[in-house]
Amino acid sequence: MKNWFYLTWMLMAVALCGCSKETEKIEPQLEVTPHNISGTWQLESWHNGVQLAEGAYLYMELIRKDACFKSYDNIESAAPRYRTGQFNIEVDPELGAIIRGMYDYSGGDWNHRYIVTSLTASEMIWVAKDDSTEVSVFVRAEIPSEVLEAVK
Secondary structure (H helix, E strand, O other), X not given: OHHHHHHHHHHHHHHHHHXXXXXXXXXXXXXXXXXXXXXXXXXXXXXXXXXXXXXXXXXXXXXXXXXEEEEEEOOOOOOOEEEEEEEEEEEEOOOEEEEEEEEOOOOEEOOOOEEEEEEOOOEEEEEXXXXXXXXXXXEEOOOOHHHHXXXX
């Protein structure tokens, strides 16, 4: 009798625990390599969670083959801009993967070097190496045709 009582109690406890917790789907972290970050990303937020102004956008296509990028944005300009350049990933033993970029046509370097603090199949988070309040969240996206047309 005690065994049945104990078994029933255990089954109820397992059932209650299983029902009370929502199952979270946590995407696995990926190693920061040119292969894993290649593709098209959209800036979702920056400066520690500040959303972009309505109508503002930044799309960045990272191309693994040549370690180059294409960016499309209208953040700091009234007109849409298309810029290209090279990117590089280096690994710091203490900080982890750091990405930096240089614009083509004497456009200079990116504003910061960024520590890639998180990379999953669908999201990437960058924190400026020299300014921890500069946090950029990117999500995988397709570049809308109207954005591509606007920079031609």
